[in-house]
Amino acid sequence: MEIARKRCGKGRRKIAMEPIRNRDALYACFSKRRKGIFKKAGELAVLCGIQAAVITLSPGGKPMSFGHPSADAVIDRYLGAPLGQDLAASDEPPSCLDRKPGVPPGGQFWWVDSIHLLDLGDLETIHTSMETIQRAILRKANVLASARAALAGVLAGIQPLAMMNGSDRDPDLYVPSWGGN
Incomplete structure (x- = not known):
């Protein structure tokens, strides 16, 4: 009902x-x-x-x-x-x-056009553009890899709270270990 x-x-x-x-x-x-x-x-x-x-x-x-x-x-x-x-x-x-x-406004992006219809100047321009894009992608990949390595280093320094205190009451709690302990 x-x-x-x-x-x-x-x-x-x-x-x-x-x-x-x-x-x-x-x-x-x-x-x-x-x-x-x-x-x-x-x-x-x-x-x-x-x-x-x-x-x-x-x-x-x-x-x-x-x-x-x-x-x-x-x-x-x-x-x-x-x-x-x-x-x-x-x-x-x-x-x-x-x-x-x-x-x-032309209706298509430059990478959609057939390369057989392009002259040498257009092909060189596209080649230069693709190299620029490739360098930008490699720079971004390096930045992400560095960030991942730095994060892995920080995470390696984090120990469970139970291990630091000698207590096993709540093993899900984590605190960072900054050096000496």
Whole structure:
């Protein structure tokens, strides 16, 4: 016999787009939506590799801004641009939203291309890149091996507490031995 549980909250609901009359609810809604739009602007800037700025005015009249890399840099660049280069003047749709994250604008990474179609200069560039990657991997492997050796040395110096105290009450307790004991 199972008792049906009544849901306490209302869950996530769609809110109708109409002015919010309650001042406290207005401030709370603005705060949450401001965080959301700033987060989306940041994600779009990183995804597309663009500079973006969002400027809002709080219900109290305080201006708030977000920019990637900074709102001032984006605004200065916008104000310094020649007239007529607005987004509305561009007829082409933004293509960065059609791409998958991590895929370069050309559609493929350089290591996916067939090596038979490359000339000598491209092959030398790829060879140099692969050597650089190999050196970086070897450096990282050496760092990890050194860390492992250092950790093994530290762990070798740790003895069970029971052995140090001559007691066997709790053999799972460990304390480090630092030299003389």
